[in-house]
Amino acid sequence: MAIYRLDGEVNSDCKLIHAKETSLEYEGHIEDWLENSPWALIQDENIIWIDRQPSAKDEEGTIYPDLFGVDIDGNLVIVEFKRGKTPKDVVAQLLEYAAWADNLSSEEIHKIAEAYFEKTNIYHGRDFNDIFSEFYDLPENEELPLLNRKLRLFIVAGEIPKRISGVCQYLRNSHSVDISCVLVSVFETETGERLVSMEAIIGDDNQPDLRPLPPDGVPTPQWTGDKGVREVVKDAVDELTNGDKTIEFSIKDVRTLIQNKIPEFKNTTIGAQIAAGCVNHNSREWHPSAKHNYYWRIKRGKYQLYDSQNDKLEE
Template identity: 35%
Template sequence: MPIEVGIWKVNDEIKKVSFSSIESEKKLEDILVKDISIISEDLLLIGRQIQTDYGKYIDMLAMDEDGNLSIIELKKNRTPRDVVAQALDYASWVQNLSYDQILKIYEEKNNVPLEKAFADKFENALPEKLNDSHQIMIVSSQLDGETERLINYLSINFDVPINAVFFRYFKEGDHQFITRSWLIDPNIVEEKSSNTKVVSKKEKWNNQDFVVNFEENQNRNWQDAIEYGFVSAGNGRWYSKTLEQLFVGARVFCMIPKSGYVAIGTVVETAKPIKDVMFTIEGEEKNIAELQMVAPNMLHDLDDLEKCEHVVKVEWIKYVPKEQAYWEKGLKANQNSAYKLRSQYTIDKVSKFFGIEQDNNRDNSK
């Protein structure tokens, strides 16, 4: 049943602070837009009054750190049946929003890229999948019995990820307060939201670009990689196997972890155990043992195909020393040695840093 919330001022005397539902309804949406953390600190507001394809407008749309969406609908003066039915209709539209559509909505509403705002909010790069699931929140200044029955019916009997959050607005002199209560534990609703998963909405890959993490240590040195044209990984199959994705002609965006992006290049020879790799030096074929390397231990575990260094030869297009690496919030980062670069935001930013023209005609077939 609805929870009654009250506030008492306790100084020299005990005095109950008055509650105003009318003033609350007028101010509630503006308050939430100004600071969505009043609902949850784990939400980033995408925008308010989001137009659907059916000509209706969602009061607010938000995103959590996993890229999942929340439809936030204010009850205002509508009947319980109207507001719940409307929210369900919005959810049927939201569940089909693509990665690119979400980026576009955010930028149109906020005039900044979602990648940057997401990184500022969550201290992490925007996930490759967005809108894997969603949930619905009905917001009101007080919860009536009919709304409560409808939400409990949908949640308990049909696992619909719907909840009600209700706020009380209080005023005492020049001071204003709001309180928040949930009908259902938000953790329970979040668990139910996994049932709304549909086909994953990933940012599409252009069938060309990869990120390679070049981890500097005794086994590899960035100066060697620049001079001889390669990237490498080793010390276990987990580290080296992702290099096998790199095909001849693929473009690599090379990154030194904890430093940033240091180069863009093109793969000219696929991954091989280090002992099988040959370099042409002044017209003469040489293996790495014959080269002057800065890394003192690149030939570690030479006869162990699981642990030895695996090398991909690369022709560098542009590169910088480690000390000049490029990094800013929102750029793509991942712990794998090599992975598909789906983030157009990262591609554009890093390419601009290196002064490389971008072809915007992307192959989005995967």
């Protein structure tokens, strides 16, 4: 993939200046960056990390998943990073981690997460449920999702051979394993600015729905994406509020409405879309491309449509 920067004023005289691809000195770089950027692994979705290289013991010894997280639905996220070309055994390695994680109880997940929070001094002295609710901006007293109902597996590497991606595609299509392959490339301009490209070649929204078949055995039609994700979320909010800027709504309200109307829609992206369009959301900076001002956060987990006349940011 070629990456360019615009040189000069953005007009018809502007030129494209090539940014050369550069190699990572070691895989820890991208691991560090993603740990610090919980919005970057999956487009339009945030992941709360609960450990990095945890000591996962099995019958044959100890294994170390690179990054370990939980999504807004309580699903566990396991990420394996590889520098350069992905080795042939990476899928087996990732499935080994999955076998370990699949047996974790909620209590064990809480213990892992709280130890990580203490170690990194991110959320010192707080329990997992409180942190989860805050991170995903859930209203006070909203019931949290059950943990570990599903696993989401990711291979992140600078080069992923077709043999590896083909196996992952087979696992997704034939065995409903939620496994994704993400290509990462680092580019550097002549001024030293570094750009990172992350592309999901297997997984994300490009693959068939992985949910089990309904009782009638007929799969749910795949969402065609005739509307963008942002527009789908905004339409749902408009329907919930009927355009009334005094009516409150939550992420759960929006998710429920969209799920009922578009069952195959990727619900895990909705919270990030609302944050991106929320004028006063504290994580809006994670979505620098968001220029739309749709929503106003009135308290944790509760929103209204943005009223430019009355809703003012504090100086």
